Amino acid sequence: MPGTIQIFSACTQYAAATLVAALRSGMFGPRSEHRRVLVVSDTSPSPELGTPLHHRPGFEALAAEFDAVRSWNDFISPFHPGGWAPREQDAPLWERAVRAAWDLGDAPVELACESIQANPAQALATVFGDSPLHVYADGLMSYGPTRSRLDQLIGTRIRRLLHLDLVPGLKPLLLTEFGVEPEVVPTDAFLTVLGELADPVAAPGARGSVLVLGQYLSTLGILTPRQEEDLHAGMVRGAVALGHTRIVFKPHPSAPAHWTRALEEEAVRLGAVLTVADSPVLAETLFASMRPALVVGCFSTALLTAASFYGLPVARLGTGPLLHQLSPYQNSNRIPLTIVDALLPDLDDPEAVTGWSMPSPEEIARGAAGLVGAVGYAMQPQLQAPLRPVAERYLSGHRDSLRRYFKRRRLTALGLPGAIPAQLTFIPRNATVRRLARRARTLKRAAAG
Numbered sequence: 001m002p003g004t005i006q007i008f009s010a011c012t013q014y015a016a017a018t019l020v021a022a023l024r025s026g027m028f029g030p031r032s033e034h035r036r037v038l039v040v041s042d043t044s045p046s047p048e049l050g051t052p053l054h055h056r057p058g059f060e061a062l063a064a065e066f067d068a069v070r071s072w073n074d075f076i077s078p079f080h081p082g083g084w085a086p087r088e089q090d091a092p093l094w095e096r097a098v099r100a101a102w103d104l105g106d107a108p109v110e111l112a113c114e115s116i117q118a119n120p121a122q123a124l125a126t127v128f129g130d131s132p133l134h135v136y137a138d139g140l141m142s143y144g145p146t147r148s149r150l151d152q153l154i155g156t157r158i159r160r161l162l163h164l165d166l167v168p169g170l171k172p173l174l175l176t177e178f179g180v181e182p183e184v185v186p187t188d189a190f191l192t193v194l195g196e197l198a199d200p201v202a203a204p205g206a207r208g209s210v211l212v213l214g215q216y217l218s219t220l221g222i223l224t225p226r227q228e229e230d231l232h233a234g235m236v237r238g239a240v241a242l243g244h245t246r247i248v249f250k251p252h253p254s255a256p257a258h259w260t261r262a263l264e265e266e267a268v269r270l271g272a273v274l275t276v277a278d279s280p281v282l283a284e285t286l287f288a289s290m291r292p293a294l295v296v297g298c299f300s301t302a303l304l305t306a307a308s309f310y311g312l313p314v315a316r317l318g319t320g321p322l323l324h325q326l327s328p329y330q331n332s333n334r335i336p337l338t339i340v341d342a343l344l345p346d347l348d349d350p351e352a353v354t355g356w357s358m359p360s361p362e363e364i365a366r367g368a369a370g371l372v373g374a375v376g377y378a379m380q381p382q383l384q385a386p387l388r389p390v391a392e393r394y395l396s397g398h399r400d401s402l403r404r405y406f407k408r409r410r411l412t413a414l415g416l417p418g419a420i421p422a423q424l425t426f427i428p429r430n431a432t433v434r435r436l437a438r439r440a441r442t443l444k445r446a447a448a449g
Contacts, residue, residue: 005104006034008066009113009124011041013053013282014301015138016062017197019112021189022136022162023065028112031065037102038066041120042073043082045219050253051280058197058281070102072120085123094127112162114138116154116175117147125154135175136162136185139301142172143372144335145380150178164190166304167339169361170369173376177383187309191288198285207290209246209275210239213283213297214259216252222326222333229259231318233266235296236274238317238347242354244293245272250283287312296347298322299333299340307344307358314356315347316340320404329410330379338375338405342368370394371405378410391416 006028010016016038022028023036040053053059054069063069072081075098086094099105112134113121125133135158142163155178163172165184172182212235217223223231232249239247249263260276267274277286283302286292287310295306295314299322306312319341326334343359345352359367374394377387395402395417402411402418412419 003107004034005107005109006036007039007109007111007124007128008036009039009041009072009111009121010053011043011114011120012138013056013058013062013197014284015114015136016040016053016059017193017282018136018138018162018164018185018190020062020065020193022185024193025186025189027162027183027185028134035068035107036066037068037070037104038063039070039072039120039124041071041081043080043120044253047073047080056280058285061193061196068102072124075101076123081120081123083119085119086126088126091126091129095129098127110134112136115141116158117150122154125157129153131157133158134160134162135180137172137174138164140166140299140304140336140339141332142174142182143167143170143339144332145173145376145384146175146177147330147332147380149383150175164305166301166308167343167364167368168308169359169364170339170372173335173372173384173387191309194282194284195288197282198289206246208293209248209290210244210294210296211283211286211290211292212236212239212247212249212263213295213300213302214249214251214255215298215300216255217298220333222322225256229262231298232259232263235317235347236263236266236272237270238315239294239296240267240270240272242294242347242350247272247274248277248286248290248292249274250277250286253280294353299337301336303340303344311358313353314344315353316344317347320346323404329407334379335372335375338372339368341404342371371398371401375405378406378414378416381414 008019010019042050042052044050052071054071076084109128109131111124111128111131113124114136115121116125116133116135133154142161158175158178158180161172161175161180161182162185163182165187212232214232218225218228236247247267249260251260264274284305287306292312295303295312296317297303298316298318303314303316307314319337322337323341326337345356347353370390371394373387373390377384377391395411399418406418408418408420
């Protein structure tokens with residue numbers, strides 16, 4: 001009988017696929033020495049309306065790597081997994097309840113969780129308060145700093161960070177304040193898992209179509225529903241402007257149905273044919289079967305998966321305005337947004353799209369790494385204090401990018417290059433005052449002329 005129980009928590013199919021690739025690569029030791037339990041969660045706003053991870057197509061291929069599959073939603077019902085965690089003093093009671101419900105006995109437990117800053121990962125880490133932790137990242141957020149200060153009792157238990165090499169040449173910042181070292185999940189193993197999840201028969205659209213990715217940013221409060229609907233329409237228009245007439249739209253599973261109807265009408269108006277891929281499978285599983293002529297999105301991780309892992313042409317749209325309106329500056333989406341904006345071509349620039357190729361790891365290490373380090377420090381200066389020299393060097397040498405990736409008042413508060421001159425810091429953030437100041441400067445220049 002295996003001596004250690006390994007509990008793996010996953011909220012998405014992409015996360016579960018990452019775990020399976022790590023397991024098959026031997027990153028969690030021989031299977032014969034452990035009992036492996038997969039704990040699935042649905043943290044969407046209305047999980048009861050969606051398809052649970054363990055009921056989605058292709059899950060059998062993932063489940064084969066585990067000895068048991070449990071639902072965290074079912075266990076803590078009627079609480080929502082995104083908002084519930086046990087009180088510290090109740091943790092021993094919950095541990096006994098979990099062990100009894102899942103038949104874990106009294107064997108030692110180790111945990112592998114994603115998004116350790118949030119629930120359900122924090123809830124599980126609290127329940128099993130003496131267990132070592134492995135954190136794995138299933139997207140671009142691993143390249144950014146930890147979004148908030150972690151409890152020392154959790155942070156000091158983290159052994160390593162597992163991540164996909166989505167941006168070769170770039171090292172994750174996540175959890176570096178605890179000295180946690182990142183380990184790359186082998187790309188080949190991950191692609192093999194994605195291949196097993198794919199269903200070529202169900203692949204929508206013809207090979208060579210444009211694949212448009214929906215993210216449902218409005219549910220995160222990043223965009224309004226109308227803004228996101230307009231963003232998707234802009235992606236369709238941009239694809240048609242590049243000469244494409246066959247488009248496949250992969251909506252977010254939680255996105256409202258009327259969005260797809262509006263996109264279909266827009267495609268008809270432009271003389272294109274739009275197909276909706278509404279099956280609850282990963283967009284990434286379409287890359288190999290469709291071989292899209294172009295993958296378009298805002299700042300989805302799937303854009304880098306397409307470019308780095310499949311060598312597909314990609315384009316972004318809408319990142320510029322989002323860089324300015326994303327709030328607060330510490331928002332954890334800022335690093336994925338920055339990476340996509342800095343590395344990928346703008347759909348509205350046809351020459352950039354057709355002439356683009358993924359930068360080499362050396363080019364990324366020389367360029368994007370400095371930008372990400374500077375933004376990461378500006379986001380979390382206390383957690384990432386060692387990055388201050390990196391930020392100062394980057395900001396001193398890249399004045400042209402200051403207005404795009406940094407807020408002047410943020411730089412001023414941190415005393416970094418590009419800050420508002422000291423003699424102007426008294427001017428309040430008031431539109432009327434600023435308008436009068438601009439008018440005064442205009443009149444002064446006119447008088448001097």
